[in-house]
Amino acid sequence: MLEWLVINSWVLWLALFLVLAIVEMMTLDLFFIMMSFGALIALFTALLAWPFWIQVVVFCVVALLMVLVVRPVGLRHLRRGPRDRATNVDRLIGESAMALEPVTDHSGMVKIGGDTWTARSSDGSAIPAGARVAVARIEGATAVVYPAAEPGPYPAQ
Template identity: 35%
Template sequence: MILGLEPWVFWLILMAVLLLIEVLTVNLVSIWFAGGALAAMIASFLGASVLLQIIIAVAISGVLLAAVLIFKPFDSAKNAQPPRTNSDRVIGEVGIVLERIDDVEGKGLVKVMGQTWSAVSQDGTAIEKNAEVRICAISGVKLVVERI
C-alpha cells in the first residue's frame, strides 16, 4: 500500500496528475516523471515490491530526463534564428546616402533595400551624399550607420 492506496492506483493517479501538468504548461516539465510513474505502475502489475517500484520510477524518470537533455541541442528548429521580418532586417545591410548625414543639423537620409530612412552617423561624423554606409542599428525611427 502507498498512502492507503493499491500501488497501481497510486501510480495511475500520479501519472494522470503529471500528464495534466504537462498539458497545462508550454514546456516539457513533467513528462519524464509521468513515464517513470507508468513504468512503476507496470512493475506493480507484475508483482514488484513497493521499494522496487519506487526505484524503477526514479530510474526511468532519470533516463528520460537525461535523454531529453542529451538530444535537445540537436533540435535545429528550436536553435535556429527566427526569420527577420520587420525593420530589423536592414541591420547589417549596405545603403546609399541620399541626403548628407549631419547629426548636428539633424539631417540625413539613407536608401536601403528600396526604402528611404532617416539616418544618423554612429560616430557623430558627417557622411556625404552618395556614400555607401552599413546599417549598424535602429534607434527609434532612424538608422544608425557607419561609412564603409
C-alpha cells in the same frame, strides 16, 4: 489507507502519471512529461506485482534518465529550425522599425510592424523621431535598436 495504497500501488502510479501529464500540457517544457514516463513504467512494475520499494526505485531511475538524456535531445530538436520559424520576440531581431519619438540610450518609442515598443539605442547615440532603425535585441519589454542605413529588412547584429 497507506497499506491499501501499497497493495494497490498501480492507482498511485496511474494518478501520478495523469497529474504529471496534465502539468506538462500546461507548462510545455518537456520536464514533467519525462517524470510522467517514469510513473508509467512504475505503473507497469506495479501491475507485475513487484515490491513497492522497487517501483519507487524504477520511477526515480527512469525519470532521472529521461530528464538527463532524452529531454536535452528533445529540446534541441524543438529549438532547431530556420529563422522564419522563430517565435515571440526572437522573430523581431533584425526587423526594420521606425522611431516614433527620439530614441536615446535611456528612452524612446519605436513602431515594429504594427506594434509600439519602448526602445533605447544600442550604441548610446540619439536617434531622431521618424528615423529608420533596426532591432538589435529585445530586453524585457524594450527594443534595443540601432540606426538603419536604408528602409528594409536588416540582419541581426
